[in-house]
Amino acid sequence: MRERRPGVVPHAVGAAAAALAGYRVFVRPRLLTWGATDDEAARRFPGDELIPAAGSSSTMATTLPAPPEEVWPWLVQMGCNRAGWYSWNRLDNGGRPSADRIVPKWQQLEVGQRLDSVPSGRSWFTVALLVPGRTLVLRAQLELPSGRPFEARSGAPPRAFVDSLWGFHLAPVPGGHTRLVVRSRSRSRPRPLTRPLDLLFGEPAHLIMQTRQFRTLRARVGAPQGTEPPP
Template sequence: MSEHRPGVGRLLGVAAAMMALYAVFLRPRVLTWGTTHDEADRSFPGDGLIPDADGTSTMATTLPAPPEVVWPWLAQMGCNRGGWYSWDRLDNGGRPSAERIVPEWQRLEQDQHLDALPSGDAWFTVAVLEPERTLVLRSQTKLPSGRPFDLRYEPLPKAYIDSIWGFHLRPEPGGGTRLIVRASGRSRPRPLTRTMDMLFWEPAHLIMQTRQFRNLRTRVSATAA
């Protein structure tokens, strides 16, 4: 029976072929979901924060309200605030994201921490802030502990992820908003994190980001109405 089983080399070959097909045909779509060519190629505020980024994705959607209506939903993002409007069981400790604008969550400041976990043990830092136009969040995390670090005060760890998550609002004709989300990062050790990016983080980001787009559209539509 064993002689009819595929050998390890054959299985590795099949896996390599599948990875190659994904990299050539599917990955470019995953990394530019919903964008125009101009949006995918354009520079945005915050891009220079990680000039030697290993990977970048740009995703976009159109929301049915002007930027001043969309902005308050972004301003209150964060665990222990309005949530992330995505899959709450995965990224908000099971707590439902806000379905209304909460005034006490509207204040944002440069370098403010927004909790990434309900425990507050990890966070995003407000790196670029242009109200009603741009919000760029930065996360610097040690591996494998998942603990935050800050390059301004401590040396670069041997294993880490340094990433940005940028939200860019641009008015659309007819009163809508083009929401363009740029994510990029640098991680080490790259031989390990490159595989994790392709097999897990990039598909996961697509799933979470498109869910956020959908839920933001529902909330913005209700606000506009």
């Protein structure tokens, strides 16, 4: 039987603890505020009040090469079984390409409307707040571990759940461009289980998906505008 060398385990534990501390102090804050200014990260945005005691929050931002009135139609038509989410289609749209043009039939949106978050339509985002040309806030309330949607307004939430917001906030900037700030907030329980999942999976996955969406939107709004003819 191989003899364990003294001090190997404590050294490994210490190294892991140091790496975790470094991640939380130096890396994680940059992940949660990718592209955002200090002012944007600290600012309150419409919809934040819907989850006042968020256990997790991030603010990411980018500048798009078009004015808000040209960016807004791309956001309005988001959703599975609609224009997609402009991110990694294999991960969030069943492998279907996101729309590369404005589609008139998907331009109607109202508070309370459901946008499928998966191609099967078994879970969805609900439009929680809508200010045309300025603000779109989507909300997802899911029971764990089933992933079934629930409505907290109809009673107490389940014993295990995640309640999250995904907010898109537009502002004009000089040069005919748009500053797009995306604020995410969530609360969940039981925290001893959901907190590690947030740190190890949820937050990095959101960064990967959100930065891809930014990149796709920049390409879409910067290209010559194509509009699908109405039926």
